[in-house]
Amino acid sequence: MAAQERPPGSRLGRRNDPERRDRIIDACLDLVSRSGVAGTSHRKVAAAAGVPLGAMTYYFDGMDDLLKAAFTRFATMISDRFERRMAAATDPELARQAVVAIILEDVFGDDRELVLSHELYTLAAREPAFRSITTAWMGRSRAALERHFDPETARMLDALIEGLTIHRALDSQARDRREVEVAVARITAR
Amino acid sequence: MAAQERPPGSRLGRRNDPERRDRIIDACLDLVSRSGVAGTSHRKVAAAAGVPLGAMTYYFDGMDDLLKAAFTRFATMISDRFERRMAAATDPELARQAVVAIILEDVFGDDRELVLSHELYTLAAREPAFRSITTAWMGRSRAALERHFDPETARMLDALIEGLTIHRALDSQARDRREVEVAVARITAR
DNA sequence: GGCCGATGTGTACGACCGTCCACAGAGTGT
DNA sequence: ACACTCTGTGGACGGTCGTACACATCGGCC
Known part of the structure; x- marks a missing residue:
């Protein structure tokens, strides 16, 4: 860039x-x-x-500059894919299915992405320079979700995606699709 | 230990x-x-x-051994507090309030704990030796939640706590208590 | 009191680190 | 064909790292 x-x-x-x-x-x-x-x-x-x-x-200009460039590219790539997935959905029910697919396939499907996400979060938790990357990433995710859900629901759903993804990763225990579907359904219920 | x-x-x-x-x-x-x-x-x-x-x-026996001991102590301390909070609740509604308090006060209230959590997750994402620490931690959390909720809801709620906590941290944007309450209410609805 | 095994320490070693700067060499204008 | 400018490079330097090992020091036992 x-x-x-x-x-x-x-x-x-x-x-x-x-x-x-x-x-x-x-x-x-x-x-x-x-x-x-x-x-x-x-x-x-x-x-x-x-x-x-x-x-x-x-x-x-040193390691930090390199890491910033690297993680910016990474976050942008993930965001792009997320947006494409959400844009392809044409109604709330398809949007829910897209979210389930993202949780089950995108992040969890690839150890590389999972590890990189966590490395980025860790940097962001301590250094504001990296937090601006995660903030932008989350902003795009929410905007994409708001095509189908109200802003408050979008934020909660975004958080749920995060949590389910992390727990799938750190638990070393296969979880079934139905449970993810139920969780998404509950959080998007009104 | x-x-x-x-x-x-x-x-x-x-x-x-x-x-x-x-x-x-x-x-x-x-x-x-x-x-x-x-x-x-x-x-x-x-x-x-x-x-x-x-x-x-x-x-x-080297840095890894030290980190393992340190993060084991950290995870145990957090787990203890979580269990105490949940044990103090005497009905599902109080349990929900306890969960909200945990999200708003415990983890987010302390930058130190937040950073340590992420450092641990990052290690766990790559090395099985550290994943056993997070697995045990999550197991205790779920068991504590199952005092008040069915196992499936407990897992989803645990994931939600994780996600809300992380997003609160990485977003640098104050979020209001009501939204957390709504999210907890929805995920525990049946 | 003197020995002995266990506990704990100071230090030296080789590996690896990021940064810097004098310099090489290609491309361009004349 | 020459000179000049700008891109890119190699290697040296000072510093930090983890580890190992010879040694000091202590508590109990004869």
Whole structure:
């Protein structure tokens, strides 16, 4: 997103290769999902992305800047998919089914996304810079839900999605679809 | 909890001082809540606890062992409080009010607990050793809720608590008590 | 009092870390 | 073809890390 930020007045870089920055971000997300933020370093990301170590500080102002870019991309990707799912629903009942599908398939279906979500939440819980990423993410989710539900219900539903997802992840116990359906039905009842 | 684990057959330590181990664990939790797991090291914990660096590897088999002990203590403390709250309620309506109080006061009222919860979830999302801590925690929560609600409702309510708590934390937007009450009422409706 | 095993400590070591900066080398205008 | 500018790089530096191990110190026992 910030790939074409240049010192103002300078013309665009000549050899400049935007794929490089992207590849670093991808490698960073991969590494974080496998080893956590704690186990991620400039050196490891550089090795995974196949770029020299010096490129890290050249493209990013330190680890925080890199993480911010990485998690912004991640949150945007998840948000996009969420919006697409909700936009495809044409009535409240289909919207409810879409929510169930999101809980059962999207987040829980992929360990990588689950881990990345938690890493982001953890950063956001402590640092405001990362909280702005989660705030934007939640704002988009709610807006998408408000296509089908009133604002208050949308907020409660969003929270329920979060909770069900987390509990599915941390419980190591398969849960059945019906229970998720019942929970969604109750929270959207009026 | 594991303070009196000794090599089997040996008699208990003579100079052995159980407060030392406890103080290290407390210092570790403090440090994690302030700097995150990523920013926590043997050296910093030792300094905060006022013990020599060598004591770290003496009392714990590396960082993971220390973190496991620390988060086990943390989860147990939270669980205890949760159980007390739920045990004090004498009917379903009071139980609902207790749940609301837990969401509004307990977890959200304290940044420290919030951050520690997320750090634990993040570890649990990746490593089974930590997931057993969260699994036990959730098991106790559900059992406490089942004093007042059927098992299915208890699970859904537990998830809702989680989601509302997290969203309150990551949204940096005050939410009113009534909305929490409505959400709890809906999810416990039959 | 003197020994002995257990408890606990100080320190040195090798690994890894992020950052910095002198420099290489490609692209462009002349 | 030369010079100049801007992009990108390699490696050195100072610092922090976890761990291991030789050693000090203590409590009980003969």
